[in-house]
Amino acid sequence: MKADTSILSADAKIALATEGLTKAWGGFVANSDVNFSLPVGARHALIGPNGAGKTTFINMLTGVLSPTSGRVLLGGEDVTNDPQEKRVRKGIARTFQINNxxxxxxxxxxxxxxxxxxxxxxxxxxxxxxxxxxxxxxxxxxxxxxxxxxxxxxxxxxxxxxxxxxxxxxxxxxxxPRILLLDEPAAGIPAGESTEVFSVIAKLPSEVSILFIEHDMDLVRRFSERITVLVGGKVLTEGTPDDVMSDPRVREVYLGEGGHD
Incomplete structure (x- = not known):
């Protein structure tokens, strides 16, 4: 799955995007002003600590949840108000943390x-x-x-x-699907089997754009081209695996490394 990790060109065709996507329940804000784009054919990881808002974000992409504000764009088409089944027909498919x-x-x-x-x-x-x-x-x-x-x-x-x-x-x-959203595909799977699962994912057709949530950083590094980090419902940073893994903010809030000398 891992391919060219150079910075994406400004004119890359976008399969899925969000603009200012926000979800709040009363005073609790699960996602706040998330701007995100998934190019056609991308292999993109979404990471962050527990409670960062990753699954809430996926649920808004698929129509399970309606955003408080912001938009979801599928190939440039606004699908923010489309129900789940209509989004599936338009090309969005997903898996869950617990299989269904x-x-x-x-x-x-x-x-x-x-x-x-x-x-x-x-x-x-x-x-x-x-x-x-x-x-x-x-x-x-x-x-x-x-x-x-x-x-x-x-x-x-x-x-x-x-x-x-x-x-x-x-x-x-x-x-x-045109877009495949994978919510922790390796959750609950022994290490050997999780590698098998991701090896199969790596062989999927290149025209299918993939966004996956994953906690195993070895798998993230091996199988993603770019990574977006969510913390507290907001985008902390985005970049290539090497750039993200070397970011001291990511090491502190996600990888568990303290910010002290």
Whole structure:
């Protein structure tokens, strides 16, 4: 996933952006005046300490929450007032900190159902598989792309947690997104499995723009091109992994290094 980490050109095509995005509940401000842009094809990490407002920010991008003020722009189009399902149809997909799957279905059935939902044919889910040949082929291709072919016939609830996270990513990709938002994709996964998950993410098509929340700084450094740091709901800094990791403010508030000599 890691590619050219040079400063992005001013004319880079922007897939997703926010202008002055703010979310407050009474006197509590979760996000404050967040200006952010995600170029087409970007691999961008969003980091910050617990309570920094990262998930709230993702929830506003996807329409789970409405901002108190500010705008969300998808390819330059204002989608601030669009509901979740409309944003999905326009190309935004996301995963969650805790996976949100169909535990009683097989991997193949789960991905097939997601494809049928995208095609507005989920109501025909219980028809024989031979009536869904194009969708079945697409599901199998996607499963193979994510390295899940050996688990295609297994029920999701029987899989190791790392494999379940890959199934969740497969379901998101079944919507054919332009933008993929990953909320801690490695959460709860042993180190070896988390590397596998990110290795699969690294191989996703370059036209899919990816924004991911992650606490494991080794994974962030290896798999992101740029990093935005949120602290107290505000953008503290943004830059390449090397620039961000060497920033003393980041080391103090996020990496746990004190500001004393």
């Amino acid at each position: 799957l169909f535990p009683g279905l097989t991997v193949l059935e789960s991905v097939l159902l997601a494809i049928l939902e995208r095609r507005n044919e989920a109501g025909h889910w219980f028809r024989p598989l031979r009536t869904h040949v194009p969708e079945l082929e697409e599901a199998l291709d996607l499963i193979c792309e994510l390295g899940l072919e050996a688990q295609a016939g297994e029920e999701v609830r029987t899989l190791a947690y790392g494999k379940q996270r890959l199934v969740e990513i497969a379901l998101a990709l079944a919507t054919r």
